[in-house]
Amino acid sequence: MMKTKKISKVDLIFEHIDPREILIKVHGMSSEEIIEEILESGLKGRGGAGFPTGMKWKFCSEEKEKTKYIVCNADEGEPGTFKDREILDRVAYKVYAGMAIAGKAVGAKTGIIYLRGEYKFLLPQLRMELDSFHKLLKETGYDFEIDFRLGSGAYICGEESALFESIEGKRGEPRNKPPYPTTAGLFGKPTTINNVETLVNSVIIMKYGSDRYKQMGTRYSTGAKVFSVSGDTPIPGIYELELGMSLFEFVKEFGDGDTKTVQVGGAAGFCVPRKLFANTVIGFEGVPTGGSMKLFNSSRSMYNVLHNYLEFFTEESCGQCTPCRVGCQQLLKGIESVKKGESQSTYLNELIKLADTMKIASKCGLGQSVGNAFKSIVENFREEIIY
Amino acid sequence: MKKNKMINLKINNQSVSVPEGSTILQAAQKLNIHIPTLCNHDDLCVAGNCRVCVVEQKGARVLVAACAQPVVEGMEILTNSLKVRNARKHVVELLLSEHRADCTKCYRNQNCELQTLANEYSFGDHIFLDLVGRHEQMIDYASCAIIKDDSKCIRCQRCVRTCSELQKVSAIAVSGKGADMKISTFHDRPISHVVCTNCGQCVNRCPTGALTEKNYIDYVWDAIYDTEKHVVVQTAPAVRVALGEDLGYDPGERVTGKMVTALKQLGFDSVLDTDFSADLTIMEEGTELLTRLKKVLVDKDKDTALPMTTSCSPGWIKFIEHKYPKMLPNVSTCKSPQQMFGELAKTYYAEKKGLNPENIVSVSIMPCTAKKFEANRPEMRDSGYKDVDYVLTTREFAIMIKQAGIDFRTLESSHYDSLMGDSSGAAVIFGATGGVMEAAIRTAYEIVTGKPVPFDNLNITPVRGMEGVKEASLKIEGCKKEWKFLEGVELKTAIAHGLTNANKVMDAVSKGKATYHFIEIMACPGGCIGGGGQPIPTNIDIRQKRIDAIYEEDMSLPIRKSHENPEIIQLYNDFLEKPNSHKAHELLHTHYVERVKY
Numbered sequence: 013m014m015k016t017k018k019i020s021k022v023d024l025i026f027e028h029i030d031p032r033e034i035l036i037k038v039h040g041m042s043s044e045e046i047i048e049e050i051l052e053s054g055l056k057g058r059g060g061a062g063f064p065t066g067m068k069w070k071f072c073s074e075e076k077e078k079t080k081y082i083v084c085n086a087d088e089g090e091p092g093t094f095k096d097r098e099i100l101d102r103v104a105y106k107v108y109a110g111m112a113i114a115g116k117a118v119g120a121k122t123g124i125i126y127l128r129g130e131y132k133f134l135l136p137q138l139r140m141e142l143d144s145f146h147k148l149l150k151e152t153g154y155d156f157e158i159d160f161r162l163g164s165g166a167y168i169c170g171e172e173s174a175l176f177e178s179i180e181g182k183r184g185e186p187r188n189k190p191p192y193p194t195t196a197g198l199f200g201k202p203t204t205i206n207n208v209e210t211l212v213n214s215v216i217i218m219k220y221g222s223d224r225y226k227q228m229g230t231r232y233s234t235g236a237k238v239f240s241v242s243g244d245t246p247i248p249g250i251y252e253l254e255l256g257m258s259l260f261e262f263v264k265e266f267g268d269g270d271t272k273t274v275q276v277g278g279a280a281g282f283c284v285p286r287k288l289f290a291n292t293v294i295g296f297e298g299v300p301t302g303g304s305m306k307l308f309n310s311s312r313s314m315y316n317v318l319h320n321y322l323e324f325f326t327e328e329s330c331g332q333c334t335p336c337r338v339g340c341q342q343l344l345k346g347i348e349s350v351k352k353g354e355s356q357s358t359y360l361n362e363l364i365k366l367a368d369t370m371k372i373a374s375k376c377g378l379g380q381s382v383g384n385a386f387k388s389i390v391e392n393f394r395e396e397i398i399y
Numbered sequence: 400m401k402k403n404k405m406i407n408l409k410i411n412n413q414s415v416s417v418p419e420g421s422t423i424l425q426a427a428q429k430l431n432i433h434i435p436t437l438c439n440h441d442d443l444c445v446a447g448n449c450r451v452c453v454v455e456q457k458g459a460r461v462l463v464a465a466c467a468q469p470v471v472e473g474m475e476i477l478t479n480s481l482k483v484r485n486a487r488k489h490v491v492e493l494l495l496s497e498h499r500a501d502c503t504k505c506y507r508n509q510n511c512e513l514q515t516l517a518n519e520y521s522f523g524d525h526i527f528l529d530l531v532g533r534h535e536q537m538i539d540y541a542s543c544a545i546i547k548d549d550s551k552c553i554r555c556q557r558c559v560r561t562c563s564e565l566q567k568v569s570a571i572a573v574s575g576k577g578a579d580m581k582i583s584t585f586h587d588r589p590i591s592h593v594v595c596t597n598c599g600q601c602v603n604r605c606p607t608g609a610l611t612e613k614n615y616i617d618y619v620w621d622a623i624y625d626t627e628k629h630v631v632v633q634t635a636p637a638v639r640v641a642l643g644e645d646l647g648y649d650p651g652e653r654v655t656g657k658m659v660t661a662l663k664q665l666g667f668d669s670v671l672d673t674d675f676s677a678d679l680t681i682m683e684e685g686t687e688l689l690t691r692l693k694k695v696l697v698d699k700d701k702d703t704a705l706p707m708t709t710s711c712s713p714g715w716i717k718f719i720e721h722k723y724p725k726m727l728p729n730v731s732t733c734k735s736p737q738q739m740f741g742e743l744a745k746t747y748y749a750e751k752k753g754l755n756p757e758n759i760v761s762v763s764i765m766p767c768t769a770k771k772f773e774a775n776r777p778e779m780r781d782s783g784y785k786d787v788d789y790v791l792t793t794r795e796f797a798i799m800i801k802q803a804g805i806d807f808r809t810l811e812s813s814h815y816d817s818l819m820g821d822s823s824g825a826a827v828i829f830g831a832t833g834g835v836m837e838a839a840i841r842t843a844y845e846i847v848t849g850k851p852v853p854f855d856n857l858n859i860t861p862v863r864g865m866e867g868v869k870e871a872s873l874k875i876e877g878c879k880k881e882w883k884f885l886e887g888v889e890l891k892t893a894i895a896h897g898l899t900n901a902n903k904v905m906d907a908v909s910k911g912k913a914t915y916h917f918i919e920i921m922a923c924p925g926g927c928i929g930g931g932g933q934p935i936p937t938n939i940d941i942r943q944k945r946i947d948a949i950y951e952e953d954m955s956l957p958i959r960k961s962h963e964n965p966e967i968i969q970l971y972n973d974f975l976e977k978p979n980s981h982k983a984h985e986l987l988h989t990h991y992v993e994r995v996k997y
Contacts, residue, residue, distance in 0.1 A: 166576060168576070183573060185573075188445060188447040188464065188467040188468075190468075190469060325577075326577050326578045327576070327577045327578065327579075328576065328577055329576065329577040329578075329580075330576050330577070330580070331554065331573070331575065331576050331577050331578070331579070331580025332446075332448040332554070332556070332573075332580070333447075333448045333449070333450050334448070334449055334450050334451075334490050334493050334494055334553075334554075335450055335486075335489070335490060335493065337497075337554065337577065337578070337580060338493035338494065338496060338497050338530065339489075339493060340577065340578070341497075341530055341578050342493065342496065342527045342528060342530070345528045345530070346527075346528065349528060355528075362526055362527075365485070365489070366489055366493075366527075368485075369485060369486045369489040369490070371461070372453075372460075372461045372462045372482065372486060373450050373453050373461070373462050373486040373489070373490060374450070374461075375447060375448060375450065375464070380461060
């Protein structure tokens with residue numbers, strides 16, 4: 013059995029701090045020092061993909077362009093994730109501070125928050141807080157300004173390059189990479205794009221130092237993470253937990269005693285069945301998540317769960333690349349056809365192969381991750397799909 | 400200039416060195432390794448969305464698109480590994496599952512890029528479920544020029560990129576997402592009801608049969624078989640240098656003589672030449688230009704618009720009607736050569752041949768899809784009949800030759816019939832960008848000065864070439880008495896091909912940033928030789944070869960100047976009196992209409 017941590021709740025993200033103090037402290041640091049501190053902390057992106065934040069900042073800081081952007085990805089669209097909304101609602105100033113710190117590190121003077129369209133109700137409050145934060149930035153000597161752009165409800169616009177296209181007023185479709193955002197991102201300029209929670213983590217690291225930060229979590233998954241717990245649980249909600257616990261520990265804490273499976277990481281994530289709980293680490297060395305933890309008990313039909321996810325992807329694929337656009341439809345129609353008995357159950361094997369192709373041949377992360385849920389559900393709950 | 404750094408990489412274990420910034424696809428081409436592509440097109444920006452060209456990059460988590468991935472030093476690529484083959488087969492199967500593969504009934508059968516891939520990768524039973532819905536509702540038949548069939552569309556977006564990048568029209572764009580993503584028009588209206596110039600460049604670049612021209616082949620056959628009808632046919636300059644491509648010749652082969660023989664064998668009663676009316680256009684348009692110059696320079700007439708632009712390209716006409724309606728007075732009032740011909744076929748020709756124009760069917764063979772729209776314009780009936788009854792593209796014409804069982808290669812050459820079959824080299828170069836300008840200058844300069852243009856062999860090279868916007872000026876010296884006002888005037892001209900370039904020129908002119916006297920604009924890249932009705936595929940090499948052939952054809956002709964065409968001289972003597980005469984105005988000139996901006 014793998015060595016895992018026990019459940020350990022922390023309270024850093026929502027803890028109230030004095031942003032002025034952090035801003036003054038960071039103001040005295042050089043770009044290299046800030047980046048070094050972030051690199052040292054081992055912080056990885058909290059949106060789900062887990063790219064080392066310090067590396068992103070470093071690449072972007074090395075670009076010679078005069079205009080650079082900091083973009084905060086607040087297009088929280090992964091099914092079962094609702095932690096960014098909570099962060100923006102309760103501690104938006106820490107997001108702003110994170111952006112200002114990132115701006116100082118990479119040499120950007122403009123920050124843009126791409127806010128999920130459905131979170132428009134937060135905007136008046138956010139703008140008010142931003143006004144006072146802008147004053148604070150001036151007082152502390154920062155030449156940095158933040159503005160909002162609203163999404164319009166497309167899941168794909170959470171993908172970084174589709175998000176840029178959307179901000180630029182174009183159709184939200186992922187771009188070819190390279191070039192990566194740190195070289196040519198928003199409006200073709202070097203851009204650092206971070207998730208809401210990642211930016212708040214950078215503030216935490218600046219406050220407590222990378223050494224203390226690293227003491228949380230594991231070697232490959234440092235720090236803590238905000239989890240959005242939903243599904244068949246008596247205590248749904250937002251929880252900040254150290255990374256690296258086993259799913260067994262997690263279910264012990266949040267399950268209803270009858271947990272059949274947990275969907276870790278939303279529709280784009282993995283479905284972990286009960287028999288694998290003990291061996292599954294929640295973190296970058298195991299199953300990573302952007303925060304979504306959905307528990308299902310034995311009353312749930314995994315066919316319905318999968319069908320729901322596939323309907324979601326069939327609708328939310330941008331439609332430009334073949335594996336994703338057509339692949340999603342084929343997976344959806346395929347399981348329907350098997351369920352109805354129109355196709356033989358062995359057709360599922362063809363669909364699994366197709367899911368493998370989608371993982372490696374799709375243009376962006378959306379298409380590449382459809383296969384995760386599909387394969388993990390079909391492989392672990394095959395009989396529920398067929399009968 | 401900074402020398403490009405070379406990047407070394409290995410493809411299928413073979414070493415290759417290519418300039419920095421090249422793609423894997425380009426590197427593979429250098430090694431003669433074929434990587435299949437669909438959404439990629441040499442004329443367009445990289446899309447990387449069909450995923451047919453995925454290859455394996457050693458060390459990478461996922462496959463990469465060869466068309467989009469830049470080379471990196473030390474990169475190792477496999478183009479035919481198991482992973483690649485499986486993925487590619489899946490991609491082709493997926494495309495087939497959303498494509499109505501009615502191949503035997505399809506206009507693009509045997510010239511379809513998806514069909515080629517299907518033959519290479521997908522045998523026997525298709526793996527996946529059929530996703531094509533009720534296709535009857537997915538076909539837009541409303542336009543007289545272009546048919547859009549969504550049930551055959553594979554969403555590669557070549558048409559979308561063509562329409563926005565090359566033509567700056569954006570009549571077609573992507574709408575919807577996921578399963579509902581499709582290539583659509585403004586508010587999903589029919590093509591005929593949106594800002595579309597009918598240029599057909601999208602048709603030229605569509606890999607499947609999703610975009611095609613509206614086919615009039617059977618109407619023409621019916622006319623030919625109708626013994627009551629006298630069917631005349633005209634062939635545009637650019638057809639003779641491209642038709643061969645659809646009949647097994649390499650690009651750039653001139654097939655004029657064989658083409659004429661083929662038309663006679665098809666049963667047309669008279670095989671005539673649009674080149675004749677191209678010469679006529681020069682007489683009319685050249686005179687119009689000189690008249691406008693006189694009105695502006697001598698009479699100081701404020702109502703006369705300069706610069707004057709050409710009016711031969713119906714795609715361009717519709718473009719300016721939509722986008723720069725305020726500048727319509729700048730467009731020459733001359734009808735296009737096709738329409739001048741059609742007009743004369745049912746008046747002058749009918750009179751000379753003693754035919755009742757009611758029984759004449761006038762057919763034109765054009766490199767163009769917009770000509771189909773032009774022939775249907777209500778203005779184009781000054782003869783009292785529809786001046787041009789049916790317009791066929793070069794492609795439709797090639798199909799007729801095949802249908803008739805003609806072995807094109809073994810045909811003898813023959814000459815065009817008379818009347819309206821004679822032409823000059825100045826007319827044939829209408830098919831290339833810069834050609835109308837060159838032809839006009841050859842004639843106008845000589846009218847004004849009495850001397851031929853001061854260029855070797857009459858070849859006005861500054862107006863030739865593939866540059867998007869060309870500018871050239873010519874100082875007029877030694878004017879005849881009646882043209883003294885032009886003495887020493889520097890005639891300033893601009894030439895644009897492709898509507899994106901046309902837009903640049905018109906933008907500059909409308910803002911007063913450019914002062915020209917005369918502008919030639921062709922809607923299609925390379926001019927008519929790159930027209931939307933020409934053989935598929937197209938790319939810059941093919942277009943260049945067609946252009947080279949056009950200039951060869953010009954050099955091969957005994958008469959090189961429009962005003963020396965004996966049939967043109969006869970036409971003015973017997974019928975029209977003189978250029979821009981009252982009768983010429985009635986028959987050969989037209990007006991334009993302002994159209995909606997969206």
